Amino acid sequence: MNNNNHSASGPLTPAEVAFLCEAQSVTIIPRQRLDGLDLIGGYIPPFHPPQRTTIPLWLALLLKRQRRCNIVPPPWLSAPNIERILKTETENQNLFCPDLPYRWLETAELLLEGCPDDLGGDDGELRVLLRGLREVRQGKVREGLGKLEATYLQMNNLGLLEITEVRGFAKGVVDGLRKIGASTGVGLVLGWMMMISRWGWCFISMVFWTG
Amino acid sequence: MSYYDIDAILTDAQKVPCTFEITIPGLGYLEGNSNIDIKQGTRVELPLWLAEMLGVSQRLGTEQNVISLDLPPALAPRVQNALKANPCTVDLRSLASHYYSLGERILGLLEEDELVDILSETFKKRAAEIADHAHNPQGVISSGGEFLKGLDENERQLFKTAHESAKAIRAFLSDRSSGKK
Known part of the structure; x- marks a missing residue:
């Protein structure tokens, strides 16, 4: 993977976001017996098919590719649930639905790619719903970026991949506004506050020493 | 800096x-x-x-x-009025290639409170416009060419950032759904 995207998208590229996402746990139904694995990242308990176990997503995807297990999709990733969330999102134009996990987009992508047959039968419908959900939320992000200020931006319940998408741009705008406003009263006060928070302890300790 | x-x-x-x-x-x-x-x-x-x-x-x-x-001609009252009327139609690049940086420096030397507001408002409005153009590569050639030509250096950087992060996400998602690695 080339990493010249770093400057553009901030500290993380989409591929790295997906990599981080693979560390989260997922429930599987193993098809084969496996002794416990002692990995650096943690201990993988032995598999006793058809008992369910919880393992990291990357291992689950690997075993799935080798047809050694079935992945149990997380409860939120089902067509009816996504449809419900999509409805909430469309009805509340100034709110991101809090029922989605932080890594929803990348988890859904990885699972749709890795185990489309485990997702309750109709992965095509799920794909359409997720695309719709993403577009609705992108629209809201766009709306929110139009209201950027020099000091403050709040978008609750935004996913990590969605944050990665807007981080570079939002950073540029906020920085630009801060520089333009730097000569006014607010800017000066902000500058002072930043300086005080940085040097405050030095001053206090100096006073303490000399006093 | x-x-x-x-x-x-x-x-x-x-x-x-x-x-x-x-x-x-x-x-x-x-x-x-x-x-x-x-x-x-x-x-x-x-x-x-x-x-x-x-x-x-x-x-x-x-x-x-x-x-x-x-005040340099790029920040003259005539330009200020044009920016107040519609920030997105002014060709900042022909006025000064580093328009906002120039503005910041001048504001550090001269007391112009109204200019601060005008510049902030301009930057905000134009940034929203830039984001739209950056996410829509088809629309750039047809409608936004004139506007994008008039971006100052800072805004160009912003456009590049927005465009590339959108492109990276799109590439990532379409790679996945088409089953490629």
């Missing part, structure tokens, strides 16, 4: 109109004719770095300033 930052250097090189308040011997070459004193009241366009230095210095032992600074 780093010492070797090319944008900072180019910002420094932008011209500002100045009026000399006192006669200075031997500085005539600033006007283009060498070996002649520069007279009081002469108007010269000086690069920002020099104007900044002279603007804050005073004649030794007096309250008299060496030069007085004027």
Whole structure:
């Protein structure tokens, strides 16, 4: 993977976001017996098919590719649930639905790619719903970026991949506004506050020493 | 802003109109004719770095300033009014290639509270427009060409950032759904 995207998208590229996402746990139904694995990242308990176990997503995807297990999709990733969330999102134009996990987009992508047959039968419908959900939320992000200020931006319940998408741009705008406003009263006060928070302890300790 | 930052250097090189308040011997070459004193009241366009230095210095032992600074044409009231009317139709790049950086520096030297508001508002409005263009590569050629040509250096950077992060996400998602690695 080339990493010249770093400057553009901030500290993380989409591929790295997906990599981080693979560390989260997922429930599987193993098809084969496996002794416990002692990995650096943690201990993988032995598999006793058809008992369910919880393992990291990357291992689950690997075993799935080798047809050694079935992945149990997380409860939120089902067509009816996504449809419900999509409805909430469309009805509340100034709110991101809090029922989605932080890594929803990348988890859904990885699972749709890795185990489309485990997702309750109709992965095509799920794909359409997720695309719709993403577009609705992108629209809201766009709306929110139009209201950027020099000091403050709040978008609750935004996913990590969605944050990665807007981080570079939002950073540029906020920085630009801060520089333009730097000569006014607010800017000066902000500058002072930043300086005080940085040097405050030095001053206090100096006073303490000399006093 | 780093010492070797090319944008900072180019910002420094932008011209500002100045009026000399006192006669200075031997500085005539600033006007283009060498070996002649520069007279009081002469108007010269000086690069920002020099104007900044002279603007804050005073004649030794007096309250008299060496030069007085004027607003550069890029920030003149006419342009301010145009920005107030519709920020997105003004070609900032033809006014100054580092428009906002120039504005910041001038604001540091002159007290212009209204200009701060105008610049912030302009930047905000144009940034929203830039985001739209950056996410929509088809629309750029047809409708937004004129606007995008008029972006200043800072805004170009912003456009590039927005465009590339959108592109990276799109590439990532379409790679996945088409089953490629």
